[in-house]
Amino acid sequence: MRHTKNQRKRKWFILFGNPAIYFLMGTTNAGTKEPLALLKEALQGGITHFQLREKGHGALTGEALVEFAANCQKLCSEYGVPMFINDDVELACAIEADGIHIGQDDMGCGEVRKRIGASMALGVSVHSVKEANEALACGATYLGMGPVFGTRTKSDAKPPAGVAEIIKVKTQYPNVPVIGIGGIEPGNAEMVWRAGVSGIAVISSIAQAEDVAGQIERFKQSIPGRRVG
Ligand code: 3NM
Numbered sequence: 001m002r003h004t005k006n007q008r009k010r011k012w013f014i015l016f017g018n019p020a021i022y023f024l025m026g027t028t029n030a031g032t033k034e035p036l037a038l039l040k041e042a043l044q045g046g047i048t049h050f051q052l053r054e055k056g057h058g059a060l061t062g063e064a065l066v067e068f069a070a071n072c073q074k075l076c077s078e079y080g081v082p083m084f085i086n087d088d089v090e091l092a093c094a095i096e097a098d099g100i101h102i103g104q105d106d107m108g109c110g111e112v113r114k115r116i117g118a119s120m121a122l123g124v125s126v127h128s129v130k131e132a133n134e135a136l137a138c139g140a141t142y143l144g145m146g147p148v149f150g151t152r153t154k155s156d157a158k159p160p161a162g163v164a165e166i167i168k169v170k171t172q173y174p175n176v177p178v179i180g181i182g183g184i185e186p187g188n189a190e191m192v193w194r195a196g197v198s199g200i201a202v203i204s205s206i207a208q209a210e211d212v213a214g215q216i217e218r219f220k221q222s223i224p225g226r227r228v229g
Contacts, residue, residue: 015082015099015121016142019223021216024086026054027068029153029207036071042206043079045213046220048166049199050076051101053086054117066129069095079214084123086135089115099123101144107197110138123179127158136176143169144201147182148192153203157182163195170196186218199211 019203023042025036039050052072053187054060055112060068065159069085073095085091089112092100099121107164109124116122124135125144132143132155145166147157166178177198185205192200200219 016198018048019193019220019226020048020177020179021046021087021202021219022049022051022179023096023206024051024201024203025207026052026055026056026086028054028056028059029203031208033067035195036075038207038212039072039075041212043075043081045216046215047181047206048208049085050087050200051079053101053203054088055086061128066091066094069097092120099141101125108138109135109140113139122149125181126169127161128165128171129168132173132176136173142177142178142179142198144178144181145169145197146201148180149183149185149188151183152206153181163191164193166192166197183187186215186222187226189219189222190224193222200226 014163023032025035025039030038041158050072052069054065069091073083082131084101085097086101087106089100089107095114097120100112100116102109102122103125109122111121121141122139123142123144124140126132126135135143148163151157151161166180171176179199179201180192180195180197182203184200184202189200206212206215
């Protein structure tokens with residue numbers, strides 16, 4: 001199901017209203033699983049946001065990528081989960097994704113905002129208050145910050161940054177949604193929540209879990225105040 005601009009605007013308003021378990025995945029993260037089957041397990045398990053991040057050796061391109069993205073979108077819409085596209089403005093526009101996420105090395109965020117228009121959500125990876133200022137000035141909807149912990153998933157990730165910068169950005173911009181990323185697991189997620197994030201973004205700890213739904217439940221239990229027992 002595609003959303004009209006007004007529906008998208010409405011969804012934006014509540015885009016990070018509740019603690020977000022934001023799953024990122026591409027076909028190269030699925031291991032021995034069929035990628036769409038993995039995404040379906042994650043949706044059934046209760047992820048709240050999905051980002052298609054198709055990177056690395058053997059990544060899909062061209063028509064195959066568009067087809068895969070459209071299949072992911074169909075699945076996400078069945079579960080009412082907003083879908084973001086990593087980096088690829090053309091793909092995000094072609095499938096009318098709910099949002100796009102870009103890094104500091106990608107096309108400038110002002111340019112991206114111009115190309116996607118006003119109604120698509122824009123996430124920008126930042127590492128400091130200065131980068132947050134710039135991203136917000138050019139229309140970022142939310143900020144991604146990491147890597148909080150060491151990660152083996154992103155080969156060019158910066159050194160682990162902990163939560164100090166997240167706290168600084170949240171102090172400056174209490175109402176801006178910040179999503180923590182990088183090496184987050186159920187056992188270390190609590191300190192990220194306590195830094196004031198609206199959500200945690202995860203690849204390997206969900207993609208590689210034997211029991212995907214169980215792992216997502218463990219992430220939900222890591223939200224302070226939500227712990228059971
Ligand atoms: N971005 P995992 S770290 C995609 O620091 C990504 O901006 C990062 O994967 C950043 O959950 C990262 O397996 C990889 O550590 C996250």
